[in-house]
Amino acid sequence: MxxxxxxxxxxxxxxxxxxxxxxxxxxxxxxxxxxxxxxxxxxxxxxxxxxxxxxxxxxxxxxxxxxxxxxxxxxxxxxxxxxxxxxxxxxxxxxxxxxxxxxxxxxxxxxxxxxxxxxxxxxxxxxxxxxxxxxxxxxxxxxxxxxxxxxxxxxxxxxxxxxxxxxxxxxxxxxxxxxxxxxxxxxxxxxxxxxxxxxxxxxxxxxxxxxxxxxxxxxxxxxxxxxxxxxxxxxxxxxxxxxxxxxxxxxxxxxxxxxxxxxxxxxxxxxxxxxxxxxxxxVVDPLYEPSEDYKYGRGTWSWIIWQDPSMNYDDQVKYIDLAAALNFEYILIDAWWDREIGYEKTEELVRYARSKGVDVFLWYNSNGTANDAFMTPLNKMNTSVSRKEEMKWLKKVGVKGLKVDFFGGDKQETMRLYEDILSDANDYGLMIIFHGATLPRGWERMFPNFVGSEAVLASEMLVFVQDTREKEAFYASLHPFIRNSVASMEFGGVILNKYLNKGNREGQKRITTDGFQLATSILFQNPVQMFALTPNNLTDVPGFEIDFIKKVPTTWDETLYIDGYPGKYSVLARRHKEKWYVAGVNAEDDAKKLKLSLPMLAGKTVTIYNDNKDKETYMEKIKVSRKGTLQLTVQSKGGFVLTQ
Missing domain, CATH: 2.70.98.10 (Beta-galactosidase; Chain A, domain 5)
Structure with a gap:
């Protein structure tokens, strides 16, 4: 029993x-x-x-x-x-x-x-x-x-x-x-x-x-x-x-x-x-309808290379003119604009920009109580009353978007602030970029006026930190597989100055090639990209590079993995409408020979932007084999782009 x-x-x-x-x-x-x-x-x-x-x-x-x-x-x-x-x-x-x-x-x-x-x-x-x-x-x-x-x-x-x-x-x-x-x-x-x-x-x-x-x-x-x-x-x-x-x-x-x-x-x-x-x-859905048909694209911003001293009326005019010359859609006017330029003169800048076919993003400090960030405008985004009052003015003068900075935290209190800023901004037809911020978690679909976040060791650290400059290619080879795989990433890059300062003669020397910088415009995905170009680039950078930047899109209909290993090299293909772009960077110490499978370009003649052994970037026409294969060499800390 x-x-x-x-x-x-x-x-x-x-x-x-x-x-x-x-x-x-x-x-x-x-x-x-x-x-x-x-x-x-x-x-x-x-x-x-x-x-x-x-x-x-x-x-x-x-x-x-x-x-x-x-x-x-x-x-x-x-x-x-x-x-x-x-x-x-x-x-x-x-x-x-x-x-x-x-x-x-x-x-x-x-x-x-x-x-x-x-x-x-x-x-x-x-x-x-x-x-x-x-x-x-x-x-x-x-x-x-x-x-x-x-x-x-x-x-x-x-x-x-x-x-x-x-x-x-x-x-x-x-x-x-x-x-x-x-x-x-x-x-x-x-x-x-x-x-x-x-x-x-x-x-x-x-x-x-x-x-x-x-x-x-x-x-x-x-x-x-x-x-x-x-x-x-x-x-x-x-x-x-x-x-x-x-x-x-x-x-x-x-x-x-x-x-x-x-x-x-x-x-x-x-x-x-x-x-x-x-x-x-x-697995997420939109939380509200867009109040406008938001327009995406590229922008210039003076702060990244010219820094705080550029927060003056005349320098902002120069960057508006730069955006117009590049066929860019936007200019970002960064911190201190309210103090150094003033609200009245900023309205003039917005009008001037629009006369040139350029729209404006303005920088704001999110802070009021959370940390010691002191840049202005301050205490404008942290409460509903002040936020709506400010956004009413922004809509009236024709500003199209905001870059809101210095959040620093993941608590529910801060998540509520993110959502409140986005929701209120949509009521006034404003797009939002977050900086000094957390990872976006499905926000591109949830919030129709959200157009990107930093949440990465971004371009400003290239200016400030030598170690980051030395590792620029290393990080760029990681982002397509990690950070940028799950969300938009507003990096603020594509730096064509040889030195990362206004003089462009000595100081913070850029280690990567121009080919590398062009490639990151494709590798890094964000619907509104503020590129780190400067007015002098119109004359001191090869014309074919400027022509490429004038036409590069920021939205994509398809993205494909081609090749790579995180921390070593990465190659992606992206399609905008009917046009394919293939871009890659090499973070390793030696030049890398690649044999790429590109069936979407099989038998086609394409334009390649690549670097020679002397790290000088060139442009030429090449043909992809009928089988869709292509062999090329990517220089150390260099990059390439193929376009139809």
């Missing part, structure tokens, strides 16, 4: 275990997620073509109304499908077709309160989030922390950027997503105290690659990041208490029923799915 009872007990245990283990695959069957409950804890793993990419990793969160990190039991699951076709004019692709299989995995804690984890699995992407129902009379809670984790095979190497320590750096404005990368680092070496920003790239040896990020963050939640590598796993970590000068919760205030942002995982045997993913936008 005892043997029968034991056998029945084992059989029941196996049946329960089988019920708990639920899997869902992408439409082509290659990408699979399995979810299970083991001793009261929820785990998931990810495989691709039968090979493990993410090992059993924890799921769960803790709220002030219930703990969902342990003591959990399986309730039920349901599966389905989602299909979505949409157009998007500010990302790497304009026409998107998204298909995924779904799994809703519902659990309850010891108190009987339920929570669900919802997965969407497409051919190379996974998005998942938590859904919290109303718990009896509880209609509000605070999500205090998550244990959502990512456990990779032990041989995995990483490409991660450390989260900056709060209230440090210039005027205590950190964190602002402006740290470097340690390429191909062992996971055990990743012990940054504050963790790592999204996205994070992981190389799973010969199996392939994984990109981890999040999307759908708005005023209803906090933004998050990856923890340091602890006990064999990276977890989702909420903002440090010290952000925003210690003000505001580190967790999320959530109304019920409510949902968390989507955590995303992109998987590929090669880097192609990483570069081409649209998952940050596939």
């Amino acid at each position: 005892k043997r029968v009872l034991v056998l029945c007990s084992l059989l029941f245990s196996l049946m329960a275990h089988a019920q708990n283990n639920i899997s869902v695959s992408g439409p082509d069957g290659n990408l699979e997620v399995e979810v299970s409950v083991n001793e009261g804890k929820v785990l998931y793993n990810v495989s691709y073509k039968g090979k493990t990419f993410v090992e059993n990793s924890p799921l769960g969160l803790k709220t002030n109304a219930g703990d969902f990190t342990s003591g959990l039991s399986f309730v039920e699951s349901s599966e389905g499908e989602v299909e979505k076709e949409y157009t998007q004019d500010r990302i790497k692709r304009s026409e998107i077709s998204y298909k995924a299989n779904t799994l809703k995995y519902t659990l309850k804690n010891k108190a009987g309160k339920k929570i669900s984890v919802v997965f969407r699995v497409s051919n190379n992407d996974i998005a998942f989030r938590y859904e919290l129902p109303v718990w009896e009379k509880t209609r509000a809670c605070v999500v205090e922390r998550e244990i959502t984790g990512f456990r990779f095979p032990g041989f995995t190497t990483t490409f991660l950027s450390p989260m900056m320590k709060p209230m440090t750096g210039f005027a205590r404005t950190a964190p602002s997503y402006e740290s470097g990368y340690d390429p191909d680092a062992a996971m055990s070496e990743n012990n940054a105290e504050g963790g790592y920003v999204f996205p994070g790239l992981f190389h799973i040896g010969e199996r392939g690659w994984v990109l981890v990020s999040e999307t759908g963050v708005r005023s209803l939640y906090t933004a998050s990041h990856l923890s340091s590598y602890t006990n064999g796993v990276y977890t989702v970590d909420y903002p440090s208490p010290g952000q925003n000068n210690g003000f505001g919760s580190t967790g999320a205030q959530l109304g019920l029923p409510g949902v968390t942002p989507w955590r995303t995982i992109t998987v590929g045997e090669t880097l192609k799915p990483i570069v081409e993913t649209t998952i940050p936008f596939d």
Whole structure:
């Protein structure tokens, strides 16, 4: 009798275990997620073509109304499908077709309160989030922390950027997503105290690659990041208490029923799915309608090379004339314009610019209470009353967009400020670029007047820091695979001065070639790009380079991975309408010979911009083979562009 009872007990245990283990695959069957409950804890793993990419990793969160990190039991699951076709004019692709299989995995804690984890699995992407129902009379809670984790095979190497320590750096404005990368680092070496920003790239040896990020963050939640590598796993970590000068919760205030942002995982045997993913936008939708038909394009800005002394009327006229000469759509007038030029004279500048066919972006400080950033205009964007009053004037005088700076934090308080600025700006027909800011998380689709964020070690650090100049090519070879893969990136580059200053004779010498700079206009994707050109470039730069810049687009209908390895070199192809552009940069110490597969250009004669052995950039016509192959050499710290 005892043997029968034991056998029945084992059989029941196996049946329960089988019920708990639920899997869902992408439409082509290659990408699979399995979810299970083991001793009261929820785990998931990810495989691709039968090979493990993410090992059993924890799921769960803790709220002030219930703990969902342990003591959990399986309730039920349901599966389905989602299909979505949409157009998007500010990302790497304009026409998107998204298909995924779904799994809703519902659990309850010891108190009987339920929570669900919802997965969407497409051919190379996974998005998942938590859904919290109303718990009896509880209609509000605070999500205090998550244990959502990512456990990779032990041989995995990483490409991660450390989260900056709060209230440090210039005027205590950190964190602002402006740290470097340690390429191909062992996971055990990743012990940054504050963790790592999204996205994070992981190389799973010969199996392939994984990109981890999040999307759908708005005023209803906090933004998050990856923890340091602890006990064999990276977890989702909420903002440090010290952000925003210690003000505001580190967790999320959530109304019920409510949902968390989507955590995303992109998987590929090669880097192609990483570069081409649209998952940050596939699982979110627009929050409001655009008030205008916003126009994208290129702009000039004096501050990046000529710096603060250029904030005067005469120099801004010179940059307006430069924009007009280059057929650019915009000029950005940076910090101190209100003090050094004044509101009345700025109105004159806007009128002058419009007479030249150029529109204006103006710089603003987001700050009022969060840090010590002192540049003006100050205290104009941080409250609803002052913001709307200022935007009313901006609309009246014909300003088209704002660059808002110095946020420094990921707490829900700051996410609310981002959303308020965007929403109010749309009411007044204004586009928004964020600087000194967090990573955009699906915002190109969510907010129709959002046109880019910095959130990268950008061009200003090339001016200020020798180490950044020396590593310019290294970082450029990373961004297409990491930062710029998940969101627009307003880098502010394409520097054609030999020296990064107004005199252009000595000082901060540029290390990269002109070919490299031209290539980044294609590699770095942002719908409004403020290029770092100067008035003297019209006469001291080869005419064919200026002609190229006059015509380069900033919006794309298609983006393809061609070749590359992060930290070494990168080659992408982008299509604008019917015209293809192929661009690449080489970060290595020696010239690199490449054999590229370019079927879209097979048998066609194209124009190439490349560097010779003396690092001088040239232009010539070449023909791609009928098979679509092309061999070329890219110089060290150099780059190339092919155009039809």
